[in-house]
Amino acid sequence: MREMLNTTIAEVMTAAVTEGRVSLETVPPVSVERPRDPSHGDWATNIALVSAKAAGMPPRAIAEIVAEGLRERLGATAEAIEIAGPGFINIRLARGVLADVVTRVREERDAFGAGARTGARVQVEFVSANPVGPMHVGHGRWAALGDSIARILEHAGDEVQREFYVNDAGVQMDIFAASVSARYLELCGRPGEFPEDGYRGAYITEIAREIYEEEATCWLDATPASREAHFKEKAYAQVLAHLKRVLHGMGVDFDVWFSERTLHGPGEGGGPSAIDRGIERLREAGHVFEHEGAVWFRSTEFGDDKDRVLKKADGSYTYFAADVAYHADKYDRGFDLVIDIWGADHHGYVKRMESAVAALGHPGKLEVIIGQLVNLFRDGEVVRMSKRTGEMVTFEDLLDEVGVDAARYFFLRRSTDQPLDFDIGLAKERSADNPVYYVQYAHARICSILRKASGADTADESVDVAAVAAGITAGARELALLGAEPGTLAGEAELALLRKLAEFPEVVALAARQRAPHKLTTYAEDLAAAFHGFYTHCQVVVDDPALRGARLALADASRIVLARALGLLGVSAPQRM
RNA sequence: GCCCUCUUAGCUCAGAGGAUAGAGCGUCUGCCUCCGGAGCAGAAGGUCGCAGGUUCGAAUCCUGCAGAGGGCGCCA
Incomplete structure (x- = not known):
């Protein structure tokens, strides 16, 4: 239109x-x-x-x-x-033109609001937590964010791949292994020095306990190096399984889990590692120089504050060097656009990464979204979280307490560049104060109406709502009855709902363009409000068959779009609550 | 010190350069013989941080200032 x-x-x-x-x-x-x-x-x-x-x-x-x-x-x-x-x-x-949306929604169903295939291959990389501990609440928010952006882009017409970059190489893994090892020795009754920078969370002890229960004191007298090497792999596998389990449990499934280690290892046929090849590519493009024994990337040529070290004087690589190789690999895989979602604490890295991508010959094909943190509140009090003391509410704890739907919905409700205050009590509340229930309630209410319309009891669980919906027919003559009394509460409520339904494709397109799932939570709440208004002012199941057909069709279209909007957020649309 | 983000109702936040700046919560007032009241309707509440500028028109764009958060390592 x-x-x-x-x-x-x-x-x-x-x-x-x-x-x-x-x-x-x-x-x-x-x-x-x-x-x-x-x-x-x-x-x-x-x-x-x-x-x-x-x-x-x-x-x-x-x-x-x-x-x-x-x-x-x-x-x-x-x-x-x-x-x-x-x-x-x-x-x-004209009213008839407005009412066309009902037919369109009911014909297109889940495809309503979908954009034409763009042919663009987009990668969204998100969460990418170090596999050295449980997911924290911030990771949960970024998971919801990345997955929802992926869903929205798919609906808008892009081909999307979800990827998790596993930082399984480097110093933090060694510290992790040493921490587990120290706890293991304690369990064996031989407490010693705990590593100075070690991870002190209780989960380290739990991992050590599992190893102890499986392998008893086998590793007590092994050399520290062999013990830690073994524990590193055991503990890594456990944490990775945790990450996959929690993410899958919230409906987030990655297409690719990309291991950082593969970048450090030798290339095909024992050739140079991906990291060395990455540095070589920058060097061939003329952006690399040596200074005081280190290898540098001249990122200032691309607007960065200062040049960045790739290979240190001691011969080891910086984290950034691995990131360069990783991103080179992404573009080798043919993506037209790469979206990285990083935590707020990494935002100082954006410029250098963009510089590197430009130097690799892909200017403008990287987009970094900075995910802000989450502050948990309980009864109006901040829930303090400290890794040091081990007093942590993990993301899994939060999911257990408030459920997937509330967690995802609340995470997505704010624009991504805003820190989020998460009220645990409100998220659990089953009332109108809780926006996720407000929206889901509208959907459940429509399903109830459809059950009623089928002649069954509204609580009859055996009624197939989709089948009832499919049986509703309303042609142009019936739909013209919608909003037939403008100026009355009933007429205005119908018109408002029709207008809100018609907005959906534009909202999806906008949310996609701005990578902004919160446009959809706002929309879902508006649509639910429009439906509740309609419901209050219009009896749906009336005796007049034409009017009943028209209103049932309108309710059904609302149901479809509500479910679609919630689906793009990764939130369920229950038929009863 | 430099860079990035932010500042909108008592609170939490929406707000593609447009008309009288919106929603939820909180406060106050109404609406259930009727399809799910987990709902609906109304009232009160604002110098859009401050000051300039661009524009027919600015919460929105530009500059400066103030305040909040984050970032500035041959750490990861």
């Missing part, structure tokens, strides 16, 4: 210029938007305002000309075309 109006307005303007009624060098780009205030109609354009100065005419005079042209061309599609305020042209669509 927007595109159609856009084109039509452009045609009208061009015609007006050709006929000499408006003198313009070029017709400015047309903007059509949905007015905030429903009394301003369904669509509005500011074309007269933006053209006024160049045309040397008062905006309202231009608006008159455009409105006249639109009335001719739109005909019965528009119920009214009015000029308002300083020169806006407001278009009110």
